[in-house]
Amino acid sequence: MSAVGTTGNGSGSTGAMPALGGAALLPRGRRGAELLMLAFAIGVVLFAYASVGLGLNGHVPTGLVTYGVLFAALMLGAHLAIRKLAPWADPLMLPLAALLNGLGLVMIYRLQESGRNGNPGSAISTMSASTTTFQLIWSAIGVIAFVAVLVVVREPRMLQRYTYTFGVIGLVLLALPALLPSSISEVPGTGAKIQVALGGFSIQPEEFAKLALAVFFAGYLVAKRDVLALAGRHVLGIALPRARDMGPVLIAWGASLLVLIFESDIGTSALFFGLFLIMLYIATQRTSWLLIGASLFVGGAYAASKLFAHVGVRFSIWLHPTLYTNVFCGNSSVHVPCVPSYQLAQGLYGLGFGGLLGTGLGHGQPYFTPLVQSDFIVTAFGEELGLTGLMALLLIYGLIVQRGMRAAIAVRDPFSKLLAGGLAFVIALQVFVIVGGVTQLIPLTGITTPFLSQGGSSLVASWMLIAVLMRISDTARRPAPQPIQDEGMTQVVRGI
Amino acid sequence: MNHALRRVSLACLVMFLLLLVNANYVQGFEAGKLANGPGNGRTFALQYQYQRGSIVTSDNVPIAASKHISGVYSFQRYYPAGATYAPVTGYDTPYTKTGIELAEDRLLAGTDPRLAVRNLIDLVTNKPRKGATVQLTFNSVAQQAAYQALKATGLPGGAVAIDPKTGGILALASYPSFNPNKLATLNGTALNKADQKYLNSPQQPLLNRAINETFPPGSTFKVVTSSAAFSSGKYNPDTRYYAPTNLKLPETTHQLINYDNSPCNDGSNPTGTGKVPLIFAFTVSCNTVFGGLGMHLGGAALRHQANAFGMNDPTLRIPMPVSASNYPPVSNPDYTAYSAIGQYSDTVTPLQEAMFAAAIANQGTLMRPYLVQKVIAPNLSTLVVTVPSELSHTVSPGVAAEVSRMMADVVAQPYGTAHSIVANLGGITVAGKTGTAQNGANNTGLDDAVFTGFAPVGNPQIAVGVVVKGGGLGADASAPVAVQIIKAYMSYLNSSKSK
Numbered sequence: 003m004s005a006v007g008t009t010g011n012g013s014g015s016t017g018a019m020p021a022l023g024g025a026a027l028l029p030r031g032r033r034g035a036e037l038l039m040l041a042f043a044i045g046v047v048l049f050a051y052a053s054v055g056l057g058l059n060g061h062v063p064t065g066l067v068t069y070g071v072l073f074a075a076l077m078l079g080a081h082l083a084i085r086k087l088a089p090w091a092d093p094l095m096l097p098l099a100a101l102l103n104g105l106g107l108v109m110i111y112r113l114q115e116s117g118r119n120g121n122p123g124s125a126i127s128t129m130s131a132s133t134t135t136f137q138l139i140w141s142a143i144g145v146i147a148f149v150a151v152l153v154v155v156r157e158p159r160m161l162q163r164y165t166y167t168f169g170v171i172g173l174v175l176l177a178l179p180a181l182l183p184s185s186i187s188e189v190p191g192t193g194a195k196i197q198v199a200l201g202g203f204s205i206q207p208e209e210f211a212k213l214a215l216a217v218f219f220a221g222y223l224v225a226k227r228d229v230l231a232l233a234g235r236h237v238l239g240i241a242l243p244r245a246r247d248m249g250p251v252l253i254a255w256g257a258s259l260l261v262l263i264f265e266s267d268i269g270t271s272a273l274f275f276g277l278f279l280i281m282l283y284i285a286t287q288r289t290s291w292l293l294i295g296a297s298l299f300v301g302g303a304y305a306a307s308k309l310f311a312h313v314g315v316r317f318s319i320w321l322h323p324t325l326y327t328n329v330f331c332g333n334s335s336v337h338v339p340c341v342p343s344y345q346l347a348q349g350l351y352g353l354g355f356g357g358l359l360g361t362g363l364g365h366g367q368p369y370f371t372p373l374v375q376s377d378f379i380v381t382a383f384g385e386e387l388g389l390t391g392l393m394a395l396l397l398i399y400g401l402i403v404q405r406g407m408r409a410a411i412a413v414r415d416p417f418s419k420l421l422a423g424g425l426a427f428v429i430a431l432q433v434f435v436i437v438g439g440v441t442q443l444i445p446l447t448g449i450t451t452p453f454l455s456q457g458g459s460s461l462v463a464s465w466m467l468i469a470v471l472m473r474i475s476d477t478a479r480r481p482a483p484q485p486i487q488d489e490g491m492t493q494v495v496r497g498i
Numbered sequence: 499m500n501h502a503l504r505r506v507s508l509a510c511l512v513m514f515l516l517l518l519v520n521a522n523y524v525q526g527f528e529a530g531k532l533a534n535g536p537g538n539g540r541t542f543a544l545q546y547q548y549q550r551g552s553i554v555t556s557d558n559v560p561i562a563a564s565k566h567i568s569g570v571y572s573f574q575r576y577y578p579a580g581a582t583y584a585p586v587t588g589y590d591t592p593y594t595k596t597g598i599e600l601a602e603d604r605l606l607a608g609t610d611p612r613l614a615v616r617n618l619i620d621l622v623t624n625k626p627r628k629g630a631t632v633q634l635t636f637n638s639v640a641q642q643a644a645y646q647a648l649k650a651t652g653l654p655g656g657a658v659a660i661d662p663k664t665g666g667i668l669a670l671a672s673y674p675s676f677n678p679n680k681l682a683t684l685n686g687t688a689l690n691k692a693d694q695k696y697l698n699s700p701q702q703p704l705l706n707r708a709i710n711e712t713f714p715p716g717s718t719f720k721v722v723t724s725s726a727a728f729s730s731g732k733y734n735p736d737t738r739y740y741a742p743t744n745l746k747l748p749e750t751t752h753q754l755i756n757y758d759n760s761p762c763n764d765g766s767n768p769t770g771t772g773k774v775p776l777i778f779a780f781t782v783s784c785n786t787v788f789g790g791l792g793m794h795l796g797g798a799a800l801r802h803q804a805n806a807f808g809m810n811d812p813t814l815r816i817p818m819p820v821s822a823s824n825y826p827p828v829s830n831p832d833y834t835a836y837s838a839i840g841q842y843s844d845t846v847t848p849l850q851e852a853m854f855a856a857a858i859a860n861q862g863t864l865m866r867p868y869l870v871q872k873v874i875a876p877n878l879s880t881l882v883v884t885v886p887s888e889l890s891h892t893v894s895p896g897v898a899a900e901v902s903r904m905m906a907d908v909v910a911q912p913y914g915t916a917h918s919i920v921a922n923l924g925g926i927t928v929a930g931k932t933g934t935a936q937n938g939a940n941n942t943g944l945d946d947a948v949f950t951g952f953a954p955v956g957n958p959q960i961a962v963g964v965v966v967k968g969g970g971l972g973a974d975a976s977a978p979v980a981v982q983i984i985k986a987y988m989s990y991l992n993s994s995k996s997k
Contacts, residue, residue, distance in 0.1 A: 117569065122547070124570045284502040326536040347535065353524050354532025355540045367540045367570070389525035393518055400514040407507040411500050423503050430510040434517060443520040 031479075033085050036093035040081055043097045044074045047104030050363060054112040057364020057386075058121040063111075072138060073104060076145045087152040088476035092409060095475070098402050099468045102453035103141055103461070105395070108363070109375075109382055110137050110456050116369045123369050133375070133456060140458035144465035151469035158418040158474045165221025172214035175207035176257070176274070180264035187265075195265045208270050209450070209463035212277070212428060213470070219278055220421040223285035226250070227416075231286040243290060254278040255298045263306070268313060269435055269447030275299055276431045281424040319343040320445040323350060345371060349378045349440045352385035353392075360388025375456040377448045381440050396437065399452070402468075403430040409475035422474040425467050539570075542592065546571035546684065551606040551629030553587055553598055556666075556871055557990075559638040562587045562599065562678075564629075575682040581675035582645040585706040586636070586869065588818075589678035591689055597706075598632060598869065601817040605630045605873050605881070612881050628876040635666030635871045635884075640960070643986035644671035647979040648966070654701065655947075655966035655976075656708035656848035659983050662856040662952060662961045664886040665865030667816065669983055670849070676703040709820040712845035713965045716933030717783045717915075718950045719840030721854050721901060722825075723792050724780060726803035728897040730795065735777035735900050743770030745786040747832035754789040754835055757934065762787060780904040781914045783932065785839045792838020797828035800838060806892040808853050808864060809846070816849075816869050823850035840933055840948075851950040851963025855930070857890075858905065859958030862898035864889045905929035906955045916949070916973045919981050926988050927955040930980065932973045944968035947975035953984045960987050 048070045055063035063069075077100045084091055111134040117125035155161060161168070179187035179195045187195040197204045223230070230247050258275035261267060279295035307314040318341040322328055328343040348371040356366060368374045368382035375382075384392040406426025410419050432452055439446035450460035452467075524532070533541055550573065553562035561583040564573040575590045577583065588597020595603055604610035608617065608629040617627055637659075644657045648671050659669040680692035696704050705711055727733040741762035745754040756762055761770035762784035779787035792800060804810065804825035812822040823846040828834045836842035849867065857864035866889040873882040893901070906929040908914040915932045930951025947969030952961040962980040969975025 120568050122568070122570070122572050280506055284499050284506060287499065287502045324532070324535045329535075329537045344537075347537070348539075350524065350532050351535050351538040351540060353521075354529040354535070355538070357525055357529045357533075367543055369570075370539045384521070384525060389521060392521050392525065396514055396517050396521070400511070403510050403514070404507065407503060407510065410503050411507075416499060419499050419503065423499075423506060427506055427510060430513055434513040437517050438520070441517070441520050441524050443516060 031089045031091075032093040033081075033089060036084070036096055037081055039094070039097035040077055040100055043101040043104065044070075044077060046101060047073065047108060050105060050108045051111065053363045054108060054115070055364070057362050058112070058115055059119075069107075069111075069134075069138065073107065073141070076142055077104075080145050080148055083149040083152060084472065087149070088472055090479040090481075091472040091476035092405050092479070094405050095402060095468055095472050098398050098405075099453060099465065102395075102398055103144070103465075105383075106379070106454035106456075106461075107134060107137055107141065109379055109386075109454065110134050112364060112386070113368060113375045113382060121364075123367060126369050126375065128373060129375055129456070136458075137456060137461075140461050143458065144462045147462050148465040148469040151466050152473060155470065155473050158413075158421065158470070158477055159415055161217050161421070162221045162224070162417045165218055165225070168214045169218035169222070172211045172218055173257070175211035175214060176261060178207050180261070196267050196270065206450075206457065206459040208267075209459040210466075212273065213425075213463060213466055215274065216277060216281070216421060216424045216428065219281045220417050220424060222250070223281055224417045224420055227285040230282065230291075231288055243286075243288065243294075248294075250282075255295070255302065258299075259302050259306070263310070267448075268303075268306075268316065268445075269439075269449035272299070272303075272435060272447065273428065273431055273449065277424055277428045280427045280431075281420055284423045285420055315341050316445045316447065319346055320442065323347050323442060345373065345378065346440070346442070346446055348372070349374075349381035350442060352381045353441065356385035356388045358389045360384070360386050360391055362386060376450065377436060377455065378440055379451055379454045379456070380437050383454075384441075395454075396433070399429065399433045403427070403433075405475070406471045409471055409478050412478035413474050414478070418474045418477060422471055425471055429467070543570050545592075545607065546573050548608060548627045549573050549629060550575060550590070551608065551631045551876075553602075553606070553632045553634065555634055555636040555638045555641070557638050558633075561634075561636075561638075562590075571684050574684060577678045577682065579642075580677045580679060582641060582671070583636075584675045584678045585672040585708060586634070586670050587678060589676075589681040591681050591693070592684060592686075596704075597818060598634070601815075602632045602870065602873070606632060608876075613875060616875055616877065630876065630881055631874040633871045633874060634869050635661070635664075635668065636670075636869070637668045637987055637990060639990040640669040640983050640987040641671060643982045644669040644979070645673065645675070647982035648673040648964075651966050651969060651975055651979065653966050653968050653975070654707060655964065655969065655979075656706075656711065657962065657964040657979055657983060658708050658847075658849045658852040659963075659987065660852045660856045660865075660867055660961045662859035662865065662958050665856070665867045665889070666871065666884075666886070667849075667867055667869050668960060668987060670708045670869070672705070672707040674701045674703045706818070707965070707967075708848045709816065709818065710847070712821055712823055712847050713946050713948065713967065714935035715823075715840035715844050715846040715851065716935030716946065716948050717785070717788075717840055718846075718851060718854065718931045718933035718948045719838070719844055720780055720783065720788050721858065721905070721931050721950065722803050722807055723788050723795070723800060723838045724776065724901050724904060725807075725858075725893045725897060726795050726799050727776070727791055728900050729803065729893050730799070733776060733791075735780070735904050736775050738773035738775050739779065739787050740790055741767055741770065741772065741774040741779060741784055741787045742790075743786070745789050745835065747789075747835055748793075749830065750832045752832060754785055754839075756785050757783065777904045777907060780931075781907040781911050783908075783915050788839050789835035793831045793835045795838070797834045797837065800834070801825050801827060803892070806864075806890050807857055808850060808889060814867075816867050818869075820849055821847055823847050840935060846965075848963045848965045851948060851965060852961050853963070855905075855950040855952040855963065856961035857892040858898050858901050859929075859952035859961050860898075861895040862891060862893040864892050902929055902955065905931055905951065908932065909951075916951075916977045918973055919977045922978070922981050922985075924985060926953050926984060928953040928981070928984060929955045929958075930977065932971070932977060934971050945970050947971060947973075947977075949973075949976035949980045951977075951980055951984075953988065959991060960984055 052062045055061050114129045114133045115121050116123035197206045258271045261271045282291045323343040323346045328341050329347045363386050366386040368385050371378050403426050410422035413419050436449050436451050438444040452464045550564040552560050554560050562577050564575050567574045588599040590599040606629045608627045640659050648655050656672045676696050683689050743761040764774045764778040767774050809823040809825045814820040826843045828837050833842050866887045868884050875881050909916045909928045916930050933948030935946040947966040949964045952958045962983050964976040964979045966975040
């Protein structure tokens, strides 16, 4: 590596660069550390995969080598792309994402094999014998999308130029399922209109809308934050914003309520409104916006729970998930109205059954929980890997979020700051909503578990989200441009 | 904006902390409650994830076993011999268990503390948990014979065979029986259907008639009356006793008569006004003699002797609970007369009938009847062995020999009530007593056929008790069942000796 700053491969293995201008240690790319941790993550995944086979039927799965090589090649490909495209990016994110993606594949394989090929358990009717293969293909598409984002977005600020374009894209993606007929957009059996399904192939546009809207919010709020931060009247010591500035918040609130009503999707609604509020707060640093937003959301949700039966039921289920009447609707005394909590109850039973250490992969009975491979996949982990495994998963998510926040704090440009903060928060919120939902901390609203749940859209969108965060951290950690020559007042600065 | 970002970052941390704390609550504190929550199929299915131990006879014939199946449940219970052993094995449905399946459940399931170390080793070496094997005292040949012979009568009844020297139960059959395989199904609909069918059947196939239904013992109770008389020291088999054709009972207009209203005549008593030896009265089963003898001995003495034979004891377990055989306190002389010949309120289980014979066969010492010979851990080490123990001393060896002599005459003498079975015995000497018990309102029901006996007379190996409900004469219906069991068991003993 040359003494002057270049965009070279930035490998940490070459050690610290010579100190310049009295600066202490220069930041290092730490790609070697990333590779080491990635190898560890791949090792954990392969071990888990072998463990599933041993748990189910005492044999190492025959596909271990094929799947293992494919998965390792994918992740190594992503690593090489980072070396080339974002050499200064945070070294922790790829190994963490790879670990989650890999464990998700392992669990989906385990659930798919249940009751099939002579394995114990009953077959999960909502999965096919090729579900894992499809999920692996989706992982490949996800990694390709990850690389594509790094290739296209060379500088996070360039996204700011397309603020309103992303706004329109986001809204169209969000509204699309609501506008399409139910036959195309409704997830069978749930009543939620959140997908676009054509010819047996479906995507959930909201997953991508989340990314587009985050970019839009960041661009919009950076431009308007000075105005939005202006204080109006003081009430109870809190500076309220001016009434005329309330517009954007009300629009976001209205849009999230529309999603709630027309798509019957509480989780997504909460996710978008929460994302907007937090980005508004980060942009303006005004706590009043949080209070206003939170009260709007709680009020809206309360009204919705009274107005729409399917929202109200979620609250009743949350309060009494393991009531016999609710677990077995239709089979109970007539005195207690039944709220169908079978799925939540079975998820909780699975967690309880797993206990502290879990049954071991392949030894549990997660197939009792309906749709365990998507919204409830965390309960399958809790059952087979126990509290220990579930806490490990939560810590992995926590690390990703904190690394994202770290990038947001480190990066200088306000737009990137806001975008990184929003994206990191949205992961935390999504994990909180779904894991909190299935563990009875909050009312259950069905959204995907990033990287783990079966389904392509969420996986691809999650990889794209990680790509944006890594691009921002690359920008943040990239050493300042070095002067090419040391003399004179005018310096030629080599652009990066 | 960094200030706000730090606070949001902290908020995220709090969110994850909440999730972690909640996960600890759910999987740590609530885990047990949730695992046993209503409709948690996991806990339910768990009992079918491990191989339950087998139940085998003493000659190692499996009568209950678990086979591997695919699906939610890994193992399916099955009973190779179906109805034959059903009253003993019981059944193992997903909801209830009976018989040995219930009594030895924890050992069969492998959850017994005595298997804890074994389970820990299995956990470390990653071997699936396995239940222990329960070996019964049963002899498969005797049991087959008992069930087939009972079934051949076509009437409800029970038969029990005991090794008199140990108390080990060699056979225990009840008819009509049921097919436990139909109740071991893991298909809820099929199980419910079979369950309803058996429960609603007027034939009560689920009732274990050998130990849980009582019948009037009829004349077989004369074994007890004789024992009480000889134990008093005032009588022996050759004591001549008043033998009227009709015995007038005090304080009532009732008269006790002999079967078929015949006189009790050994050649010296043609008019029914003289005396006959007790051994003759026993051999031809004169009611008037034993009714009079019973009145003379008194209800208290009879009850004392009956208790010594194991009657009036509701606590007996083999290990399944056995219904008490009853000899209630009697004060009226007329009722005492009836009770002395096994009528009035006397009731016995077929097991009790076998215990009468077993006590006499074992020189008066009644061994505690038991079914479980030993329990064998999956690693073939023996966990439990039943050591035979005495239940009670019924009579002295001398009295036992006297009663035994009378019982031998019942079969051996041409005028004995059970002489008809000799032709089928193939040279085996049998001592026994028949009973033909009247029952129903005003004795309008069909007579129950009862038999108690043991063989061979000189060196008793097997004691048998049989009751066939509505079978008529004990010699006609019950004694042949006993003969089948005795012959099957003796030929088994001979063949295993020659091996």
